[in-house]
Amino acid sequence: MDRLSQPIPATLTPDPRDVSFHPLELIKFFRQFPCTPWRDLLYTLIWNCMLGTGFYLIGAMFGGSIGSPRIFGIYLAISNFIGFSIHFLFMLGDRMRLEPWARRRGAIVRTLYFSGIPTLGVIIGFTISSEFFDLGFGNWLRSPAWILSVASTSVLISLILSAVIVSRERETRVQAELAQQRLRAERTEREAALANLRALQAQIEPHFLFNTLANVTSLVDADPAMAKHMLESFIRFLRASLAATRMESTTLGAEAELIASYLDVLKVRMGERLRYSIDVAPELETFALAPMLLQPVIENAIRHGIEPKVEGGEISFMARVEDSRVLIEIDDTGVGFAPITRGGVGLTNLRDRLKLIYGAGASLTVREDSASGAHVAIRIPR
Amino acid sequence: MKARALIADDELHLAEHLKARLQHLWSDLEILPIAGNGLEALRAIDAEAPDVAFLDIRMPGLTGLELARRIETDTHVVFVTAFDQYAVEAFDRDAVVYLLKPVTDERLAKCVERLERKLSAAERAPALDDVLAKLARALPGAGGRLRWVRALKGDIVQQIAVDDVLYFQASDKYTCVITREGESLIRLALSELAPQLDAEVFWQIHRGTVVNMNEVGSTRRDLGGRVFVRLKDGKTELPVSRAYAQRFKQM
Numbered sequence: 001m002d003r004l005s006q007p008i009p010a011t012l013t014p015d016p017r018d019v020s021f022h023p024l025e026l027i028k029f030f031r032q033f034p035c036t037p038w039r040d041l042l043y044t045l046i047w048n049c050m051l052g053t054g055f056y057l058i059g060a061m062f063g064g065s066i067g068s069p070r071i072f073g074i075y076l077a078i079s080n081f082i083g084f085s086i087h088f089l090f091m092l093g094d095r096m097r098l099e100p101w102a103r104r105r106g107a108i109v110r111t112l113y114f115s116g117i118p119t120l121g122v123i124i125g126f127t128i129s130s131e132f133f134d135l136g137f138g139n140w141l142r143s144p145a146w147i148l149s150v151a152s153t154s155v156l157i158s159l160i161l162s163a164v165i166v167s168r169e170r171e172t173r174v175q176a177e178l179a180q181q182r183l184r185a186e187r188t189e190r191e192a193a194l195a196n197l198r199a200l201q202a203q204i205e206p207h208f209l210f211n212t213l214a215n216v217t218s219l220v221d222a223d224p225a226m227a228k229h230m231l232e233s234f235i236r237f238l239r240a241s242l243a244a245t246r247m248e249s250t251t252l253g254a255e256a257e258l259i260a261s262y263l264d265v266l267k268v269r270m271g272e273r274l275r276y277s278i279d280v281a282p283e284l285e286t287f288a289l290a291p292m293l294l295q296p297v298i299e300n301a302i303r304h305g306i307e308p309k310v311e312g313g314e315i316s317f318m319a320r321v322e323d324s325r326v327l328i329e330i331d332d333t334g335v336g337f338a339p340i341t342r343g344g345v346g347l348t349n350l351r352d353r354l355k356l357i358y359g360a361g362a363s364l365t366v367r368e369d370s371a372s373g374a375h376v377a378i379r380i381p382r
Numbered sequence: 383m384k385a386r387a388l389i390a391d392d393e394l395h396l397a398e399h400l401k402a403r404l405q406h407l408w409s410d411l412e413i414l415p416i417a418g419n420g421l422e423a424l425r426a427i428d429a430e431a432p433d434v435a436f437l438d439i440r441m442p443g444l445t446g447l448e449l450a451r452r453i454e455t456d457t458h459v460v461f462v463t464a465f466d467q468y469a470v471e472a473f474d475r476d477a478v479v480y481l482l483k484p485v486t487d488e489r490l491a492k493c494v495e496r497l498e499r500k501l502s503a504a505e506r507a508p509a510l511d512d513v514l515a516k517l518a519r520a521l522p523g524a525g526g527r528l529r530w531v532r533a534l535k536g537d538i539v540q541q542i543a544v545d546d547v548l549y550f551q552a553s554d555k556y557t558c559v560i561t562r563e564g565e566s567l568i569r570l571a572l573s574e575l576a577p578q579l580d581a582e583v584f585w586q587i588h589r590g591t592v593v594n595m596n597e598v599g600s601t602r603r604d605l606g607g608r609v610f611v612r613l614k615d616g617k618t619e620l621p622v623s624r625a626y627a628q629r630f631k632q633m
Contacts, residue, residue: 210465268395348530
């Protein structure tokens with residue numbers, strides 16, 4: 001019961017900032033670990049070494065020889081200087097709120113940001129490495145070859161970064177959509193469950209109860225036999241309804257009995273204004289179905305169809321086999337429907353319960369007869 | 383001059399019982415023939431101008447409340463009800479006279495006493511318009527979103543669950559209702575129908591189109607920047623006019 005009364009949160013879209021976009025996550029293996037700042041630092045280290053190794057191998061291929069371990073070490077070091085520069089620049093950008101600003105400003109600003117930072121990182125990285133290893137990159141700013149090197153490295157890094165960001169964002173969107181769908185499905189199920197509960201709980205409609213008792217009181221002196229008859233029918237109805245609330249399922253025969261006692265009571269009250277007929281095919285007497293599924297429809301027909309009509313009307317309840325399904329028809333010759341009606345909760349409850357219990361196998365159609373009044377047809381799989 | 387009363391109730395036994403008890407407690411009272419529905423009651427009140435009218439609330443034709451608003455004669459109204467939570471609360475608040483069914487002699491006696499006093503003091507019947515107007519607005523069944531619409535398809539008139547509707551399309555003074563099963567027509571202009579729909583679920587995408595967002599699978603934008611919604615059935619695509627494209631910008 002408590003689970004049903006808790007609200008479902010309105011949105012489940014994850015904040016894009018929570019989504020890490022570490023390039024290493026392009027490799028599926030690395031996505032399984034939870035995103036923390038320390039994890040990202042480690043990942044950057046791994047990433048730098050991978051890139052460093054890659055560049056070394058490319059260099060070796062072009063150079064025609066595998067250089068010494070020292071050269072390899074230098075490649076690794078340079079990669080790490082560049083890599084961590086980029087890492088810390090991004091951290092700085094996020095801390096200073098530049099990154100969310102850039103994201104909001106549109107595609108061009110975003111691209112400039114996400115390619116500008118790597119470029120800056122590359123420059124800083126190279127500069128630091130140059131100082132550290134005394135590689136004499138001092139004048140490299142003036143050398144076109146080096147500029148080309150820097151440019152191509154940054155472009156490469158930017159491309160990789162973009163690939164990562166785009167793929168991660170698409171994944172986020174897909175996840176968000178899935179979450180929304182799950183949310184909607186959960187909501188429908190919950191509403192149906194609530195409808196189920198409500199239908200079971202709202203057994204004795206107070207108006208019916210008090211009106212009936214009032215009638216019995218008024219008849220006790222004037223027509224005791226009639227009073228007795230009415231009371232007996234009412235007791236039968238009460239007994240059947242209360243039993244229904246405690247059962248998982250009932251039979252079509254029992255439900256028809258319940259409806260008969262209900263209409264019996266009403267007939268004493270409404271006199272000539274109510275005529276009714278109940279016709280259940282004998283083989284369907286023991287057909288199992290959910291309790292209090294059909295009685296509310298009858299109640300509806302009386303309350304909204306026949307009671308408001310000055311001359312009253314007729315209700316017919318019929319159940320028979322139709323192909324692979326059981327067809328239950330509840331017709332009344334009451335006032336019919338207006339173009340739009342507020343309410344209609346009873347019918348909605350029925351529709352929800354049918355969906356929940358039988359899924360697509362059951363159907364509900366509500367039509368008007370040519371002479372006005374309503375025709376409700378419920379089809380349930382056997 | 384004798385006081386005259388009218389009893390209006392569609393349930394004959396209850397009306398007869400009230401008549402009997404009333405006669406017993408107020409012997410001077412002349413009780414007019416019982417009215418079996420709201421329209422009959424209105425006619426009788428207009429014609430006979432009784433001093434008191436006992437009105438059942440739930441009656442065919444006109445309800446007791448609707449009836450009371452139309453009374454023009456100087457008639458004291460007493461509502462009679464089996465159970466009407468909202469009405470009773472309102473009546474208590476605004477000191478409107480009412481009786482609960484089944485009517486006990488004790489309560490009826492008190493009511494009779496009050497009425498006799500009012501009549502002998504030649505008190506005018508109080509105006510109930512305000513209370514009744516408030517009640518009419520607050521009635522249950524007027525609650526919540528629209529769930530069903532009455533749609534015509536050829537000579538079949540059907541109630542369609544609003545949740546099953548894919549989209550509504552304006553068609554002159556009527557509205558086309560499109561569901562998975564097909565098309566039908568509802569005798570109401572889209573401009574009247576749209577405000578009654580749940581605005582979270584039903585979005586207006588065009589001056590003549592309102593779509594059920596639960597049935598929308600995806601959106602697309604063509605080269606000219608126009609937006610289209612594609613329904614989950616995979617086949618239907620609906621254009622979104624520029625005026626309504628705002629809502630889709632985030633997508």
